[in-house]
Amino acid sequence: MPTISKSPWMMHYDGSSCNGCDIEVLACLTPLYDIERFGVINTGDPRQADILLITGGVNYHNESVVKQIYEQMPTPKVVVAVGICACSGGVFKDCYNIKGGVDTTIPVDIYVPGCAARPESIIDGVLQAVELLARKQTEAESATAAEGEAQ
Amino acid sequence: MVYLLRVLCMLAFVVLAPFVGGLLSGLDRKLSARMQGRIGPHVLQPFYDLYKLLQKQILVVNRYQVMLLLSFLVMVVGTGALFFGGFDLLLVFFVLTTASMFFVLAATVTNSPYAELGAQRELIQMLSYEPMILLTAVGFFMANGSFKGVDAFTADLPAIVKLPGVFIGLVFVLTIKLRKSPFDLSTSHHAHQELVKGVTTEFSGALMGVVELAHLYETVFLLGLVSLFFISSAWWSIPLALAGALLVWFIEVLIDNTSARVKWNQMLSSAWIITAVLGGGNLLVLEIIRMLS
Ligand code: SF4
Numbered sequence: 452m453p454t455i456s457k458s459p460w461m462m463h464y465d466g467s468s469c470n471g472c473d474i475e476v477l478a479c480l481t482p483l484y485d486i487e488r489f490g491v492i493n494t495g496d497p498r499q500a501d502i503l504l505i506t507g508g509v510n511y512h513n514e515s516v517v518k519q520i521y522e523q524m525p526t527p528k529v530v531v532a533v534g535i536c537a538c539s540g541g542v543f544k545d546c547y548n549i550k551g552g553v554d555t556t557i558p559v560d561i562y563v564p565g566c567a568a569r570p571e572s573i574i575d576g577v578l579q580a581v582e583l584l585a586r587k588q589t590e591a592e593s594a595t596a597a598e599g600e601a602q
Numbered sequence: 603m604v605y606l607l608r609v610l611c612m613l614a615f616v617v618l619a620p621f622v623g624g625l626l627s628g629l630d631r632k633l634s635a636r637m638q639g640r641i642g643p644h645v646l647q648p649f650y651d652l653y654k655l656l657q658k659q660i661l662v663v664n665r666y667q668v669m670l671l672l673s674f675l676v677m678v679v680g681t682g683a684l685f686f687g688g689f690d691l692l693l694v695f696f697v698l699t700t701a702s703m704f705f706v707l708a709a710t711v712t713n714s715p716y717a718e719l720g721a722q723r724e725l726i727q728m729l730s731y732e733p734m735i736l737l738t739a740v741g742f743f744m745a746n747g748s749f750k751g752v753d754a755f756t757a758d759l760p761a762i763v764k765l766p767g768v769f770i771g772l773v774f775v776l777t778i779k780l781r782k783s784p785f786d787l788s789t790s791h792h793a794h795q796e797l798v799k800g801v802t803t804e805f806s807g808a809l810m811g812v813v814e815l816a817h818l819y820e821t822v823f824l825l826g827l828v829s830l831f832f833i834s835s836a837w838w839s840i841p842l843a844l845a846g847a848l849l850v851w852f853i854e855v856l857i858d859n860t861s862a863r864v865k866w867n868q869m870l871s872s873a874w875i876i877t878a879v880l881g882g883g884n885l886l887v888l889e890i891i892r893m894l895s
Contacts (some may be wrong), residue, residue, distance in 0.1 A: 457650040482639040487631075490643045490650060496799035498661060498806035501654075525659035525806045602847055 456585035462500035468507025471567035472534035497523040527587035623818030657812035670708035677701030682823035686754025712804035720800030725790035730873035731775035767884030782858040
């Protein structure tokens with residue numbers, strides 16, 4: 452049974468967001484939306500995170516940071532891009548310093564559109580990420596099982 | 603007969619403590635959520651977390667990490683087993699200190715700046731609570747005439763009657779040991795953190811699982827220590843001890859939810875002042891009474 456879906460720990464990184472989406476992500480933790488009821492913990496540590504949630508696009512300055520955070524996370528992991536800036540660059544797309552959406556730097560699994568993305572849609576995105584995590588874990592397990600049989 | 607019972611208590615601790623600790627931790631999160639007006643996670647959430655962590659990929663930063671963390675776990679389990687076996691309290695506390703040292707070492711070998719800063723704070727935390735823990739052992743000696751936990755069961759009166767100051771002092775430093783606000787400086791379960799994850803920053807997957815498991819054992823041991831204050835030769839002291847430990851646990855959750863983190867020097871000075879005034883004062887009064895009678 453995939454165990455990860457009951458305990459998805461999330462890490463939030465602010466790329467080049469205008470802070471609008473960040474506030475909405477934090478709103479998910481408040482009593483009104485309470486994302487912790489799904490077992491989600493907002494951790495600050497990539498080593499312990501299962502979901503990487505990025506708001507805002509990637510710029511040339513933090514490109515390496517985004518890559519490093521992604522690499523520091525143990526597998527299975529899922530990336531959620533929150534807000535239209537994180538999805539495609541949004542209103543900042545043509546800025547001289549903006550590289551584009553998060554998928555220009557690391558593979559993104561779930562796109563949550565909106566400017567700013569509503570807490571409801573962020574929670575929806577996170578829950579889809581949880582399903583995907585469970586699928587990735589099962590796939591990894593069956594892959595190792597198949598490997599074991601082949602040997 | 604007594605020996606058999608002591609061995610059974612030790613075994614019961616080793617087997618049951620993770621379940622009791624996990625349930626308490628789940629209730630803690632639920633209660634905290636309710637205090638904040640939230641629904642909160644499932645009561646069994648700590649078990650889900652632990653199960654997931656133990657299955658997740660480990661990214662080993664330094665290979666000594668694994669050995670040190672496993673030693674930490676063994677030492678913590680040993681502390682609790684010795685305590686519930688009714689052994690010498692001084693021995694119990696020295697094993698506990700050794701466990702903390704392994705934990706700090708496991709963080710420092712990673713060379714991560716966050717883990718190192720967290721480890722330094724952990725050392726300051728140890729500096730803050732150690733004097734009170736030692737005074738507790740001395741207090742039990744003065745109250746029951748023996749350092750052995752098992753001798754509390756032959757005392758006429760619960761130790762808290764003679765040691766109210768030591769008890770309050772211990773509850774105060776328990777906040778540090780249980781990693782609760784306002785003294786969760788080295789690492790915290792909450793989202794409000796400024797050191798990434800402090801001392802546990804570099805522990806991933808099953809390594810973090812080991813830390814969490816040790817924390818469950820530690821919680822049960824510490825609450826056991828609290829309940830020892832209520833034990834006497836009377837049968838009703840046992841339900842009283844359970845109720846006392848639960849009340850202290852509730853107070854700790856309440857403090858956790860109603861206070862903000864303090865700076866390390868405030869923690870150190872307040873812990874030492876409480877230790878000197880309440881702990882030291884209590885022992886002084888006991889000694890004076892003994893000399894007069
Ligand atoms: S999507 Fe809108 S609210 Fe979100 S970071 Fe971009 S501009 Fe700000």
